[in-house]
Amino acid sequence: MLEVRNIYKSFGSLDVLKDISLTIGKGEIVAIVGPSGAGKTTLLQIMGTLELPDRGSVCFNGTELIGMKDKKLSAFRNRNMGFVFQFHQLLPEFTAQENVALPALIAGMSRSKAMAKAKELLGQLGLAERLHHKPAAMSGGERQRTAIARALVNDPEIIFADEPTGSLDSANREEIQSIFADLRDRLGQTVVMVTHDASLAGIADRVIEMADGRILNTEN
Numbered sequence: 730m731l732e733v734r735n736i737y738k739s740f741g742s743l744d745v746l747k748d749i750s751l752t753i754g755k756g757e758i759v760a761i762v763g764p765s766g767a768g769k770t771t772l773l774q775i776m777g778t779l780e781l782p783d784r785g786s787v788c789f790n791g792t793e794l795i796g797m798k799d800k801k802l803s804a805f806r807n808r809n810m811g812f813v814f815q816f817h818q819l820l821p822e823f824t825a826q827e828n829v830a831l832p833a834l835i836a837g838m839s840r841s842k843a844m845a846k847a848k849e850l851l852g853q854l855g856l857a858e859r860l861h862h863k864p865a866a867m868s869g870g871e872r873q874r875t876a877i878a879r880a881l882v883n884d885p886e887i888i889f890a891d892e893p894t895g896s897l898d899s900a901n902r903e904e905i906q907s908i909f910a911d912l913r914d915r916l917g918q919t920v921v922m923v924t925h926d927a928s929l930a931g932i933a934d935r936v937i938e939m940a941d942g943r944i945l946n947t948e949n
């Protein structure tokens with residue numbers, strides 16, 4: 730589904746990614762692990778086209794994404810990719826339901842349909858009682874589940890998650906973990922996650938270890 734080849738990325742004189750190649754198959758959960766500063770977030774952002782590599786190719790179902798025009802790329806990303814960040818990045822002035830509906834509205838869905846879809850997803854994630862809450866009125870776990878619902882609203886082909894349990898306590902970590910496992914088992918959802926959380930990495934079909942801008946287990 731997603732193939733990145735020979736990715737290089739530097740920030741100034743700092744070489745952050747050094748010839749990274751990997752392929753993500755449909756329905757896989759792939760975990761990227763490794764020490765802080767290894768380049769995991771940079772790689773995830775490049776795979777999700779939020780950041781451009783200096784060199785290399787990012788190919789999604791046969792379509793080369795590097796070099797695609799901004800507007801076309803944003804539309805492509807909105808339709809095909811979902812993102813979950815360590816810090817939820819929900820919009821504070823909007824309710825949970827509105828936050829989840831937003832990417833669907835951007836994709837051109839009517840407000841009533843988008844709000845209905847958001848309600849359904851939040852219900853599936855155990856947040857039926859939190860539709861009208863703003864992020865500040867929700868717990869960390871609830872905010873992160875809302876962010877997962879937002880990532881799912883356009884039925885993305887792939888979800889990218891950067892340390893999705895990084896700011897949660899252990900009960901909430903387990904909950905997020907079971908949500909990702911369930912998404913794979915029930916929907917065949919493809920997920921690429923960066924994590925320090927060994928038990929979250931434990932649900933992955935494949936673990937990619939990075940250090941110093943390279944993939945260590947290159948058979949992956």
Ligand code: ADP
Binds near residue numbers: 764
């Ligand atoms: P990880 O997620 O594995 O901790 P990152 O991909 O966030 O690693 O960062 C890898 C290295 O690149 C770090 O040394 C970080 O400081 C540096 N870096 C990341 N983003 C930028 C940026 N926008 N500008 C300059 N340096 C950056």
Ligand code: MG
Binds near residue numbers: 769770771923
């Ligand atoms: Mg990181």
